[in-house]
Amino acid sequence: MIGTASGSLDETLGTPTPVGNVYRRLLSHFRTGDIPDIRRSIDLSQRLTEDLSAAPTSLRSSPDRRRIPFDLFPRVIGPAEWIGLEAGIRQRASIWNHFLRDIHDSQEVLKAGIIPFELVYDSPDYLRPAVGIKVPDDVFCHFCAFDLARDAQGRWTVIEDHVSTPKGAVYALHARNVINGAAAGLMEFADIQAHRNFATDMLEHFRGFSRGGSTEPRVVMLSSGPDSPDYFEHGHLARLMGVPLVRGDDLTVLNTSIHLKTIGGLEPIDVVFRRIEDSQLDPLTLDPESPYGIPALLSCVRKRTTSVVNAIGAGVASNRVIASMLNRLSKFYLNEPLLLPTVERYALRDPDGREAALSRLESCFVAPVHARPDESRWLADELSDGEMETLRRTIMAAPSSFVAEPLLPRDPLPCFNAGGLEERHSGLRVFALSGRKTRVLPCALTRFAADAKTRSISLGRGGGLKDTWILHGPKESDSPARTIIIQSPERRLRLGSRIADRLLWLGRYAERAENATRLLRVIDQINAETEGRQTHSLDAFLRATLEKTTGHRIARPRGRRGIDLRPALTTLLLDAKNPASVAGCIRACRDNILAIRESTPPELWRVIDRIHQIVETANVGAAPGRVAIVDIQGLTQELLAQFDALSGAAGRHMLRDDGWHFWSLGCHLERALVTVLVSREAVQPRSQNRNGAERQVEEIADCLLRLLACQYAYRSLFQSRPNLCNVTTLILQDGHLPRGLRYCMDEILSSLRSVLAGRAEDTASAPLRMASKLAADIEFTDLDEFFPTGPNEPDRRLGRLADSICERLSQLSSTISDHYLHHQAFNILR
Amino acid sequence: MQFLIEHTTEYTYSAPATEAFSELRLRPRDNLKQRVTRHNTSVQPAVVVDSYTDYFGNIVEAIAVPFRHSALTVTSLCQVQTFELNDALSGLDLSISEAQAVNHEKRRELHDFLRPSTFVHFDGNVRAMARDLLPPSANFSEALHRLNRHIFSKYRYRPGSTDVTTTVSQFLATGEGVCQDFTHLMIALCRCAGIPARYVSGYIESDPPAGDKQRNDPEMIGSAASHAWLEVHAPNGMWIGFDPTNKMRESERHVQIGIGRDYADVPPLKGIFKGSQKQKLSVQVRVVRSDAVTPEE
Numbered sequence A: 001m002i003g004t005a006s007g008s009l010d011e012t013l014g015t016p017t018p019v020g021n022v023y024r025r026l027l028s029h030f031r032t033g034d035i036p037d038i039r040r041s042i043d044l045s046q047r048l049t050e051d052l053s054a055a056p057t058s059l060r061s062s063p064d065r066r067r068i069p070f071d072l073f074p075r076v077i078g079p080a081e082w083i084g085l086e087a088g089i090r091q092r093a094s095i096w097n098h099f100l101r102d103i104h105d106s107q108e109v110l111k112a113g114i115i116p117f118e119l120v121y122d123s124p125d126y127l128r129p130a131v132g133i134k135v136p137d138d139v140f141c142h143f144c145a146f147d148l149a150r151d152a153q154g155r156w157t158v159i160e161d162h163v164s165t166p167k168g169a170v171y172a173l174h175a176r177n178v179i180n181g182a183a184a185g186l187m188e189f190a191d192i193q194a195h196r197n198f199a200t201d202m203l204e205h206f207r208g209f210s211r212g213g214s215t216e217p218r219v220v221m222l223s224s225g226p227d228s229p230d231y232f233e234h235g236h237l238a239r240l241m242g243v244p245l246v247r248g249d250d251l252t253v254l255n256t257s258i259h260l261k262t263i264g265g266l267e268p269i270d271v272v273f274r275r276i277e278d279s280q281l282d283p284l285t286l287d288p289e290s291p292y293g294i295p296a297l298l299s300c301v302r303k304r305t306t307s308v309v310n311a312i313g314a315g316v317a318s319n320r321v322i323a324s325m326l327n328r329l330s331k332f333y334l335n336e337p338l339l340l341p342t343v344e345r346y347a348l349r350d351p352d353g354r355e356a357a358l359s360r361l362e363s364c365f366v367a368p369v370h371a372r373p374d375e376s377r378w379l380a381d382e383l384s385d386g387e388m389e390t391l392r393r394t395i396m397a398a399p400s401s402f403v404a405e406p407l408l409p410r411d412p413l414p415c416f417n418a419g420g421l422e423e424r425h426s427g428l429r430v431f432a433l434s435g436r437k438t439r440v441l442p443c444a445l446t447r448f449a450a451d452a453k454t455r456s457i458s459l460g461r462g463g464g465l466k467d468t469w470i471l472h473g474p475k476e477s478d479s480p481a482r483t484i485i486i487q488s489p490e491r492r493l494r495l496g497s498r499i500a501d502r503l504l505w506l507g508r509y510a511e512r513a514e515n516a517t518r519l520l521r522v523i524d525q526i527n528a529e530t531e532g533r534q535t536h537s538l539d540a541f542l543r544a545t546l547e548k549t550t551g552h553r554i555a556r557p558r559g560r561r562g563i564d565l566r567p568a569l570t571t572l573l574l575d576a577k578n579p580a581s582v583a584g585c586i587r588a589c590r591d592n593i594l595a596i597r598e599s600t601p602p603e604l605w606r607v608i609d610r611i612h613q614i615v616e617t618a619n620v621g622a623a624p625g626r627v628a629i630v631d632i633q634g635l636t637q638e639l640l641a642q643f644d645a646l647s648g649a650a651g652r653h654m655l656r657d658d659g660w661h662f663w664s665l666g667c668h669l670e671r672a673l674v675t676v677l678v679s680r681e682a683v684q685p686r687s688q689n690r691n692g693a694e695r696q697v698e699e700i701a702d703c704l705l706r707l708l709a710c711q712y713a714y715r716s717l718f719q720s721r722p723n724l725c726n727v728t729t730l731i732l733q734d735g736h737l738p739r740g741l742r743y744c745m746d747e748i749l750s751s752l753r754s755v756l757a758g759r760a761e762d763t764a765s766a767p768l769r770m771a772s773k774l775a776a777d778i779e780f781t782d783l784d785e786f787f788p789t790g791p792n793e794p795d796r797r798l799g800r801l802a803d804s805i806c807e808r809l810s811q812l813s814s815t816i817s818d819h820y821l822h823h824q825a826f827n828i829l830r
Numbered sequence B: 001m002q003f004l005i006e007h008t009t010e011y012t013y014s015a016p017a018t019e020a021f022s023e024l025r026l027r028p029r030d031n032l033k034q035r036v037t038r039h040n041t042s043v044q045p046a047v048v049v050d051s052y053t054d055y056f057g058n059i060v061e062a063i064a065v066p067f068r069h070s071a072l073t074v075t076s077l078c079q080v081q082t083f084e085l086n087d088a089l090s091g092l093d094l095s096i097s098e099a100q101a102v103n104h105e106k107r108r109e110l111h112d113f114l115r116p117s118t119f120v121h122f123d124g125n126v127r128a129m130a131r132d133l134l135p136p137s138a139n140f141s142e143a144l145h146r147l148n149r150h151i152f153s154k155y156r157y158r159p160g161s162t163d164v165t166t167t168v169s170q171f172l173a174t175g176e177g178v179c180q181d182f183t184h185l186m187i188a189l190c191r192c193a194g195i196p197a198r199y200v201s202g203y204i205e206s207d208p209p210a211g212d213k214q215r216n217d218p219e220m221i222g223s224a225a226s227h228a229w230l231e232v233h234a235p236n237g238m239w240i241g242f243d244p245t246n247k248m249r250e251s252e253r254h255v256q257i258g259i260g261r262d263y264a265d266v267p268p269l270k271g272i273f274k275g276s277q278k279q280k281l282s283v284q285v286r287v288v289r290s291d292a293v294t295p296e297e
Helices: A007-014 A018-032 A035-054 A079-103 A117-121 A169-189 A198-207 A231-241 A297-302 A326-334 A351-359 A385-397 A497-529 A536-550 A566-574 A582-595 A602-618 A632-653 A658-682 A693-707 A711-718 A724-733 A741-756 A762-779 A796-821 B096-113 B124-133 B140-154 B168-174 B179-192
Strands: A070-077 A143-150 A156-162 A219-222 A251-253 A258-262 A265-268 A271-274 A307-309 A364-368 A402-406 A412-417 A420-434 A438-448 A464-470 B002-017 B019-024 B034-044 B050-053 B059-065 B069-082 B197-204 B226-233 B239-243 B254-260 B269-274 B279-289
Touching (some): A018 A169, A070 A169, A070 A412, A070 A420, A117 B096, A169 A198, A169 A464, A198 A420, A198 A438, A219 A231, A251 A297, A497 A582, A497 A632, A497 A693, A536 A658, A566 A582, A566 A602, A566 A632, A582 A602, A693 A724, A762 A796, B002 B269, B059 B069, B124 B140, B124 B168, B124 B179, B140 B179, B140 B239, B197 B279, B269 B279
Parallel strands (some): A219 A271, A271 A307
Antiparallel strands (some): A258 A265, B002 B069, B197 B226, B197 B254, B226 B239
């Protein structure tokens, strides 16, 4: 089944090197192995990669989720080659650190004229406010990555330096996970260096740069959130490191020190691992337009209360012209020759370079001088004549903004394709943790081109992913895992307020959607049973219930009774523009979970997304601004099953931590409110015919049980026809009924107790005190008193009691928000 | 001369702000021309005031208010002694191109003040004017004095006609502006002609310039003493102050706060407010000779 291979692959396979041996073993496995088994591995690897493909922002921007091809055939790097690469990368990281330190200090390199000062002074990445700020250990570039390719002589050269916010590590880790999951057997063919604690090593490395006195520094990862195309990577890496993923707004500055807003108050932060560009870090001092940064961050760094990794200002090294002069910097700072050369590169600002590049532009790679995540680059050999012309014009309009590199020969790697081996252009990215000493991580990223003709390996543009195996030397084995500091509980960061807020509303909207669905379903059933001719009082009860719980006015033709409620029900189900509708609540749910996907289990997201799709699908074909005509019973049944799946997924997969408690608070607050609202409408005295008044109240009591899904509970407890006194007692005071008020209050109390844990301030316990009082008042009210003349004849005071409970629940909700979510520092100077 | 300067800035919000961050460049620098004898900045609500020296040597004060508040008031009070300086341009008899040649030695240090910057662009008009008004063969000191007078007489001072985001090109198009625009224009022309020039923000003891008499914008009352001018780098290594808005050289009545490439480097106040929809800014500046006044404390 395996096709032909040619050129360098044949050479590799023919040689008795460690790499050749591994390739031969792999190849023979695929030739002789069990074919269905191999197919299964390929399919599985593809499925595992889909987790990645589904993750990026395409969720928000476009519905077509791009697929990242995964290739089981790994890239193998031999021990001798790796040792050479390691030395080169260590040196390179050290040069960049020297350079960045110098530029932010006395600028000797510019004074000595080693590189033209214009390159720095005219750079948009040269941040004057960062000059003069001393950083711990003089390290600017704590985490860096280098893209490598082989030149015509087969030597490794660096084609790109990532010294500011390097990306891609998560994909490298994931590639190994895919192999582990889909074809772990393959790894027996080689002695591979393990990735081991990549993320925790990173965390410990960063902690080493904290300047606070704490022995257990606290680290957060700063990201631009779902707006970033790399949000998935940020979330994943933060989870692996076990640090909170935060946005600028989650942090604030108190006494010239960065603090995280948590449900436990403002918590000081020692190290900010930033994943956003330099200029966006501090809108006060740097770019005022940046919505992602932390105002006054720079002041904190200057005051040495907080460290930023990579340091603010590292971006000035994202300069392709300076990178091409690294040999001079190496001589200047280390007095050593550069071990890993930079690819040959023309600076188009120089007339000579420009002339040389333009004369052979069709075989060049063209890129901006200042590297940017969203930059345009051109592989001139893949351009049409028209595109070439445009490129020339673009260059000539601002030659000093571009560099051109003569294309290197393709670096082909064997890849599976349609059952055969095929050579594809590929690239290697190697990561390093740099400080006083630099550690090159045995976790490298290999990407390959989508087809044999193209050179582009970017994952966003069709490029694929494969694992990179770095082989152990003859006697070397993985260095033992390093000791991991276990943080003492009091140094653990509490949940961020923004996330808690989102979780609370996620819970509320999920519960609200479920309640609305059930109400609509039951009302539709009753409507159908009575064929729209329900008694006046029942009709009034149902309408009032709908109106009170959704805030949606139900039109009622004059002079007619018992009209068809279906149009109103369908609108309340599907009209997403109406925030009280089921569709509206589900949309709100989805928005909330999208904003905190990194802190919620993926299972939860999957169910919510599915519910969202069900509603969307049901409404397909509706005229703009209208809703589709649907089978209400069928749709609500399907939705209710999914809501059960949602609470199941939450119960099964969410950690019982603070996050859980806020989700639970949201669910139970909402449920308590709906329960009381509906009960309140049921006990509202309505004008009734004397004849059959009793029967009508019983009808309402029965209906109330159905609306709250408590019929069975009632029967098993009372074994009688429903009377209003018993029904309200069950719903408001029974501690075992999950939809009952008392049960909800118990849950709220227990969550509030857990969340309060350890907070000393008096004020922090206000929500708990408020909830306890309400729960006690509910528990010790004698409901019989409200039925002085008979169990189906409530007096008006019961309605007022229900109103006051509603009022107190709303107050409780805003008190919880004030105390845990909308966090405010207390004015400590007073 | 001795001045007592009181600069009060007040932000009031449409709704209470939950967080506010501000950077102030209000504190005069110490240099050959002036000495700060007393300085105090106070903030209401009370928070820590951090200060540091920025890239251009200006003193910056930074405050963070991470709690709910409905107004923010910063009062900066200082006492400054200014000195009369010898005319650094007298006896400097050389042409603009000769001056350029002398400055070449320090081109790295002077680079920032020769390049376009946020508000100072070299458009076609600026280039043509620079060729015309500052030809390479002209006498360095005479040409600069002439340019200073030219800008004063050709453009109209009209408060409110421009704002802090106005660029040189926009000023040239309308022909009217405030001290900041006059200064930016002269900086642009100097830089275009290869003469390093930098922006100076500060105070001036003066009656409001002519044309400013009828100002009726209540928000701006009292801020007339906030001023801007420029300095050019002379071949003798001195920075020489010109004030094209007032057709004069920098004098004993000028008090420097900060220098930079243009206004963007030395705004008196930068602020970021969260939680509030709108904020209203009012500024009060009082510059009085304190030779006669006894300090209150």
